[in-house]
Amino acid sequence: MSFPWKVPADEEYSKHPKLKKEDVQAIQEWIKSTDYLPKIDDEMVCNFLYACFYNVEQAKKTIENFYTYKNTMPDFFDNWDPSIKEIQDAINNVLIASPLPETDNDGHRVIVCKLNDTNTELFNYPACVKWILMSCVYSLWARGIQKGYVIVYDATGFTMSHLLKCSLTNVRNYINYGKNASPIRVRKIVFINTSPVVKRLMTLVKPFLSKEIIEMMSFHTDFESFFANVPKTGVPEDYGGEAPAMIDIHKECVRTIMEHKEWIVAEGKVRADDTKKGGKSKKDKLDGSFKRLELD
Numbered sequence: 001m002s003f004p005w006k007v008p009a010d011e012e013y014s015k016h017p018k019l020k021k022e023d024v025q026a027i028q029e030w031i032k033s034t035d036y037l038p039k040i041d042d043e044m045v046c047n048f049l050y051a052c053f054y055n056v057e058q059a060k061k062t063i064e065n066f067y068t069y070k071n072t073m074p075d076f077f078d079n080w081d082p083s084i085k086e087i088q089d090a091i092n093n094v095l096i097a098s099p100l101p102e103t104d105n106d107g108h109r110v111i112v113c114k115l116n117d118t119n120t121e122l123f124n125y126p127a128c129v130k131w132i133l134m135s136c137v138y139s140l141w142a143r144g145i146q147k148g149y150v151i152v153y154d155a156t157g158f159t160m161s162h163l164l165k166c167s168l169t170n171v172r173n174y175i176n177y178g179k180n181a182s183p184i185r186v187r188k189i190v191f192i193n194t195s196p197v198v199k200r201l202m203t204l205v206k207p208f209l210s211k212e213i214i215e216m217m218s219f220h221t222d223f224e225s226f227f228a229n230v231p232k233t234g235v236p237e238d239y240g241g242e243a244p245a246m247i248d249i250h251k252e253c254v255r256t257i258m259e260h261k262e263w264i265v266a267e268g269k270v271r272a273d274d275t276k277k278g279g280k281s282k283k284d285k286l287d288g289s290f291k292r293l294e295l296d
Contacts, residue, residue, distance in 0.1 A: 003263055007144025009042040016145060018054045019046055030060055036276040037067055043140075047183045050145045065181035070271035073173045075126035080268020082134060082254075082261055090127040091254050093117050096246055097132050098253035099139060102234025108148040108187055109139070110230060112246060118157030125166045129174050134264055136184055138257050148187035152226065156193045163201055175208045189216045192223045 013019055024045045031037045045063070052058040070077040081087070091097075097113040104110050113132060115123075139146075178186065191198055198219070206214075220226050227235050235241020236249060243249065257264065 003041060003043075003267065004141050004260060005041065005043045005144075006142050007043070009046055012043065012046045012050075012145055016050060019049060019145075020054075023049060023054070023056050023059075026056060027059060027063070031063070034064075036273045037064065038270045038272065040270065043144075044183065047140050047145060051183050051185045053185075062181055062183070064272070066183060067270070067272040068274075068277075069173075069177055069181050070268070071274055073177065075170055076130050076133060076173065076177070077268060077271070080130070080134065081265050082131070082258055086124060086127040087131055087134075089122065090124055090131055091250075094122045094124065095128045095131060096250040097128070097135060098246070098250040099135075100230065100234050100236070101243055101249065102231055103147070104150060104230045104234075106147075106187075106229070108150045109143070109146045110150045110152060110234075111135070111139075112152045112154060112236075114154035114246065115157045115162075116247065116250075118159070118162075120159070120161040120165060123162050123165055126170055129170070133177075134257065135253065136182075137267055138260060138264070140183060141260075141263070142256075146184070148185045150188040150190060151186060152190045152192060154192050154223070155195055155198045158195070158197060160197050160200075163197060171205060172208050175205065175213070179210055179213060186216065188218065189213065190218050190220070190226055192220045192226050194219045194221055 009021075009024065013021055024042050027045050027049070028042070031040065040063075045059070048059045048063050048066070049056070052062055079086075082091070094115065094117055095113070096116045097111065100110045100112060111132075113128075202217075218226075223239050227239050227241065230241070232241045234243055236243050236246040238245050238247075
């Protein structure tokens with residue numbers, strides 16, 4: 001299936017002079033030589049190359065991880081269909097997650113994630129992550145290569161009860177995906193409206209974090225200090241700006257992605273063929289959830 005790339009590879013080359021067609025072709029030849037990696041569009045290769053700062057070897061590793069993790073992280077990649085109940089429950093009731101309508105003052109695309117309903121009985125961490133990953137893939141199709149991304153987690157209403165519902169395996173997998181397999185160039189990871197729960201979470205996951213990721217992180221007890229770097233016209237009204245409320249931006253994002261449901265489903269099936277790969281893909285498993293850790 002041909003995916004809905006709004007920005008073709010030739011246009012990406014003209015926008016980003018360091019992005020070389022010969023590097024994309026070299027990676028495509030390498031993909032063919034592996035036998036177990038799927039065929040992917042040049043546009044997707046361009047995104048990986050840009051995310052890896054044009055380093056061909058690093059892009060190869062990232063591509064391999066991306067398509068292999070789809071097999072080893074089933075909670076995030078199996079049933080990649082935004083219309084299934086677990087995703088619908090998440091996006092209609094629990095989660096608000098969407099890019100803002102404008103970039104920040106540095107030209108970075110800002111994605112805001114927050115809880116809509118703080119009822120812990122409704123909270124489904126894997127479903128929330130799955131939607132965020134779907135949204136990121138759609139952003140690649142719709143916007144093309146972006147200068148960079150800023151991921152903002154609004155911790156309002158996030159409690160220890162939410163944390164205790166997260167499995168250690170899934171939290172580590174999400175972190176590993178961000179470190180090793182993301183096709184977008186993440187420049188900052190920002191936590192706003194933080195609380196002692198966020199501080200405790202960071203203490204628990206720090207062993208999984210690389211130095212590079214830690215250096216990307218910043219923490220704000222309010223939201224004003226972060227949104228000062230976003231034009232008022234691009235800041236949601238519930239954060240003091242002139243754009244529509246975050247829930248309305250989210251609903252529009254949901255509507256648009258649902259219109260491309262068939263492509264999202266198809267993308268979920270594009271993955272490595274473990275039967276052709278030497279050895280078996282390892283599924284990391286950490287027992288239990290944060291309940292098993294000392295949280296005092």
